[in-house]
Amino acid sequence: MLYAPNRAPSAKEPKPLFFPVSPFLLFSGIQATFRVYLRQNGKYVLYTREEDRLQDTHRQKLFDMGVRSVYVLSEQKEAYESYLEEHLDAFLDNETIPSEQRAETFHSLSSGIVEEFFEHRLPTNAGGPIYDRVQKLVRSSVRFLSKSDSLRDVSRLITHTYKTYAHCLHVFIYATAIYSTMSGMDEEALVRNGLGALLHDIGKTRIDKAVLDKPGKLTDAEWAGMRQHPMHGAAICSNLPLAGDTINCILFHHERFDGGGYPAGLVGEAIPLAVRVVTVCDVYDALTSDRAYAPAVTPFEALSIMRDQMADHFDMEIYRRLVLVLSGAKVV
Ligand SMILES: [Fe+2]
Structure with a gap:
């Protein structure tokens, strides 16, 4: 499910707030423990939340849209890495x-x-x-x-x-x-x-x-x-x-x-x-x-x-x- 755009991080906030991830790392049917964002018109847009199951359809839809990178909050890097390891x-x-x-x-x-x-x-x-x-x-x-x-x-x-x-x-x-x-x-x-x-x-x-x-x-x-x-x-x-x-x-x-x-x-x-x-x-x-x-x-x-x-x-x-x-x- 695509969520409404959230607030874009201010330029004054410490960087980097996000790190890029390949959409291929979104697995089929596994519940994520972190949020996934898209970058559209210079803003980060929330795409999936922690409780969402990341389906093949997400990956396919992104691929069809020409998206080659999605973004995860730097503060959720540990959750992302544990998810990959698990x-x-x-x-x-x-x-x-x-x-x-x-x-x-x-x-x-x-x-x-x-x-x-x-x-x-x-x-x-x-x-x-x-x-x-x-x-x-x-x-x-x-x-x-x-x-x-x-x-x-x-x-x-x-x-x-x-x-x-x-x-x-x-x-x-x-x-x-x-x-x-x-x-x-x-x-x-x-x-x-x-x-x-x-x-x-x-x-x-x-x-x-x-x-x-x-x-x-x-x-x-x-x-x-x-x-x-x-x-x-x-x-x-x-x-x-x-x-x-x-x-x-x-x-x-x-x-x-x-x-x-x-x-x-x-x-x-x-x-x-x-x-x-x-x-x-x-x-x-x-x-x-x-x-x-x-x-x-x-x-x-x-x-x-x-x-x-x-x-x-x-x-x-x-x-x-x-x-x-x-x-x-x-x-x-
Ligand atoms: Fe040795």
């Missing part, structure tokens, strides 16, 4: 919404949730509502991330500045694309392994930032401390109800296929399959990110380095799957 699975599975739009929403929501988990809630408490949000994020997004169009559209949004939380999110994205090419990988396995990929470097939240961001070579003592991060990660997560596959990704992602890794020196297929996928994606994302000690290289260069200089580190069958999913998504 209904993320329905949104990501909705094939009537363009994949680019779903990718953007996934990327912006997941970045916020994972950043909060890594940067603000750790290392003191990995549990509670923030962990529930992380787990729900993984459960809501693995089906979407299993589609090659999704990797294509999400990878365009990936920034190449290294931050631990962003790196973990990227590894989750790449790893889920690889897991979904494997037989016998049902949705529960995607969730368990995806969570492992997302949390794999959580132990770095206990490493001194000066060491993490050090531009030069680490001293022996700093390196010894850095090598503790898988154990820190397992300790941080010890109070969470994680599956064995998930814990394995945290604890063993620095094992090498030739046995030269840490902390256990596992060799070959003794390293669990889920972990071998995380290891390949971990190195690929690190190489393609600007780190304190080395600039980012292109995806093609990263894959060449991994093949020519690091082949002993990986299960090369997994490496080939990474090349396949990246080329399928037109990343390389």
Whole structure:
């Protein structure tokens, strides 16, 4: 239902009062928890109220009117973001919404949730509502991330500045694309392994930032401390109800296929399959990110380095799957 125009905000009021949203984010039949406005002749016009169910017809009508942005009050941003998060699975599975739009929403929501988990809630408490949000994020997004169009559209949004939380999110994205090419990988396995990929470097939240961001070579003592991060990660997560596959990704992602890794020196297929996928994606994302000690290289260069200089580190069958999913998504 279209409501009568309300009072336009005065030019003297603090800005921004509204933020733009794509009409595609108006779902079918779900009750909104915020108001939606149109912008007409320089004024904001109330379109739907909090109690309204946002129907497909709203979206279609707006599309027919040529409307490409609607507006939400900045003071209702939290309600809007909770609404997206609550209904993320329905949104990501909705094939009537363009994949680019779903990718953007996934990327912006997941970045916020994972950043909060890594940067603000750790290392003191990995549990509670923030962990529930992380787990729900993984459960809501693995089906979407299993589609090659999704990797294509999400990878365009990936920034190449290294931050631990962003790196973990990227590894989750790449790893889920690889897991979904494997037989016998049902949705529960995607969730368990995806969570492992997302949390794999959580132990770095206990490493001194000066060491993490050090531009030069680490001293022996700093390196010894850095090598503790898988154990820190397992300790941080010890109070969470994680599956064995998930814990394995945290604890063993620095094992090498030739046995030269840490902390256990596992060799070959003794390293669990889920972990071998995380290891390949971990190195690929690190190489393609600007780190304190080395600039980012292109995806093609990263894959060449991994093949020519690091082949002993990986299960090369997994490496080939990474090349396949990246080329399928037109990343390389
Ligand atoms: Fe790591």
